[in-house]
Amino acid sequence: MHGRSHSQSGMRRPGPVRLLGLAALSILLAQGAAAQETLKLGISAPMSGAAATWGLGMEWAAEQAAERINAEGGLSAGGETYMLDIVAYDNKYSATEGARAAQTMLSRDGVKFVVGAIGTAPVRAMQALTERQGVILFNTAWGKSVKGPDFPYTFTQMNTPFEILEPFYTFVKEQHPDVKTAVLISPNDATGQELEPLAIETWKSLGVEMLASDWYERGTTEFQPIATKIASLDPDVVDFSAAPPGDVGAILKELDVLGWDGVKVMSAGTSVDALTAVAGEAAEDAYLGASADFDGPTATEVQRELNAGAREAIGEPLNGITISSYDAVMALQAAIKAADSVDPAKVKDALPTVRFESSYGPSGFGGEALYGYPQQMLLPVIVTQVKDGKPVELTRTNPAELEALLNK
Amino acid sequence: MQIRSPGVWACVALAVAAVLFALLATNPYHASLVVWILTNAVLAAALRFVLQIGELNIATAAFFGVGAYTTSICAVLLGWPFWLTLLLAPLVAALLSALFGWVTLRTKGPYFLLVSFAFTEVVRLIYTQINVIGGNSGLVGMFPPMAIDAHYPAFAAALLAAALFALYGVERSDLGRLFKAIRNNDAIPRSVGLNVVFLKVLCVVIAAAAVGLAGGLHAYANNVIAPSDFSYFVAILALAYVKIGGEGHPMGPVVGAAVLTLVGQRVAGISAWENIFYGAVIVVALLAFPGGLIGLAGRVRGLVRGGAR
């Protein structure tokens, strides 16, 4: 009541003192609003340029998770109730912008939990800050270098090649037992460089010889030379490694013209839509290691709902990368409950042992044997294949660690 | 010309204020903001410095990267002391730029522009091909020593401001007048027996040393560097700062960098509109205010004085 009379008289005669009072009042009001306790969850992803759809998809999926939790009355910990708010920043896929996004997010906006970060370079830039400042960082980076006991605040929110390649290649080899030779095509970027040695080694362990491992620059427009080379080597398998679907589509189209017809493998393949948009029928029968059919019969109810919503809201279905922010928010919710605190130091100690309901089903964290610290979200490895231009899930297998966890 | 104008003291005061602000800011974001602005200002000032001889040097971006990589390689891979790594950044950048200038400055105008562009891309692609320096992932873990870690933004701001003053000092010296003479017509300096190519190379080298230092400081401020941070686009943004601030005045790059960096922080994250915004600012500034913000301020002041008289 008092406040109202102040502001009304202030409006009629705005003297300097009254204006000051008004300012003080607005600060008080702002603090009153803050008492409702909002928990800001950050996202650092490309929101512009060629990879913009990833950032937009990831932001959308995180918002869905936040809305669900808010609709249930928010998140309670330490006697307080918190409403979740997603703030997304454009990291432009580069280290500099990633570092800037991180500084802005952590210092200006006081974010203590990052529920999604895309791009190896920006993630590493961000990690330099989050580990020092004690901020939890969920990310999709594939490198082993971002993991380990030195990085206890860092958690990986999706399967990486270290989880995918072995079961994925083994499955492909089972389908085509007579394949003997392969060619690997990698984009010259951070992910491509992380993936290459592991891919060669894994194929070798399955008895497949690597005839050539070639690189191309992102932004290449003409793929006939590389296609000509592949066709003349005539391998049984072409592995497109971490190449984005548009580029894979372009190469497949050229290979089709040149008459090559073998097993097509995209270990990091996420989006069938983009692939078939470019390659058309030439993409038929390609195997994808990081895609999922979130519309199909093996998808969970949550995934079908999210996918339909995403198509409507952003015009794109979700993929393994973009849906991961939903899973991160769910993991965080469970960990905050378990720790009964929103102190990142306590939450990070709770995360490795927490059980939560991901969009794929029950999940937890593991990977201690491989990385030295249990910071890898355990999710089923899904192999999909392009059939009539649509992704068809062939198998959805839980890693042994997840099986053990579920049966405990 | 020899008498120090009061404007210089105003600039010194401004620089001291910026350093103090970085030193005293309680929010690390605000301190970082000062460093970003000054880094961009040095890039823009160096670009403008070479514009004195009439050349648009896109390779400013490459020398920024060379400085950052030199510092990072020495710090992370070799474990050399902080001061040495920072000292080497401008030296290596200057050395490389001397080589680059000696080869390329026989061309001029559009050729030099395009060659400096190609050089920048070559250097960036070479980083991506070398596994020891992290390939595309780049290098991570450049941290300032604990003793100055807390005050690093102020430290960096002071050195960056010093680089700006150094560039200004050269511009006002006899050497600076020679550079300007080359721009107007390189036949005249040649006719009085001056080695024009040597002067041009010297101009590029001085600018490269300044951005090399900025690159080294950037590496420590950012903790992470990657090849994609040093594409030709860095120079293009620097050119935008110069044009917005005003090419005619030494403070132009600083004003342009400050305005666009601050505004950029506000529009960040709204995807397509960020591009449109930056583009529109450049187009409007170029067509409507050819003298940039400084030129505009000068005109306004002229009008006010004219009215008072």
Add this chain to the structure above:
Amino acid sequence: MEVFVQLLANTLQIGSVYVLFALGLTLIFGVMKIVNFAHGAFFTAAALVVTSVMPFATATLGLSLPASYLLAAIAAFAVVLCIGAVVFSFGFQYVLKDLNGSFILSIGLLLVLNGIYLAIYGGAPRSVPQVLPDTINIFGARLTEQRLALVIIAIVVTGGLYLLIERTRLGLALRAVAQDQEAAMLQGMPYRRVALSGFLIGAALAACAGVLMAPINAVTTVSGDEFLIKAFIIIIIGGLGSVAGAIVGGLFIGMVESVGGYFFDPSTATLAMFILVIAFLLVRPQGILGNAD
């Protein structure tokens, strides 16, 4: 042997698009003395228009595939010429012959146009069906009829441009202005109008490349920019402002990409291209066919 025929075919396929793209860039430079960083935006606009008009024409108007492609091509040229006329009359005509000023203006325009494309079309790649999807075999080289048509059209357009420049009044004016603008103006040539014609012809060449590439490669809002860097290299090699140089340079870069990509890998070929340019300039700073300044 077969491999070499295929590599030659690849060189022609890649080179012909580069030639069209670089020709426009070099023509604009010749007449206006500006390095147009926004040239790729013309290409992108044309390709994007094709991807939106073609599905509309086949689905809503019920046209056949070739007819809807033709309609889309006309629409694409119209849109690009409009954009070209607008950016010329509201921008470039004020910075003619100002190398740095026009360069930064073109960068500003590129950012605006790319932002607009992204706002309208989003980031996902778009594609249209090929009009001539069948594959043919020429002396052991395999390519689609669509690609063959592209090469033929590119040759025809390049030949047409050559005739236009060498045999017509407009061509004479363009050449005169490119050689010595002041002398041309003294002889009563309307410089601004000639510059506009040159600019629009350059834009139309980029649009032509965009229309031809749309059914072949997926189109994104930055498709054209990826050709720009190659085109810069081509016009350095060929000599700024030289039409013949753009043709030779375009085919040369096509060959480096085709042969280098085959014997090494595309990444190495890209790097080699840049290093070749710098080496080239050491020997001949004014390009293969450029005139010393």
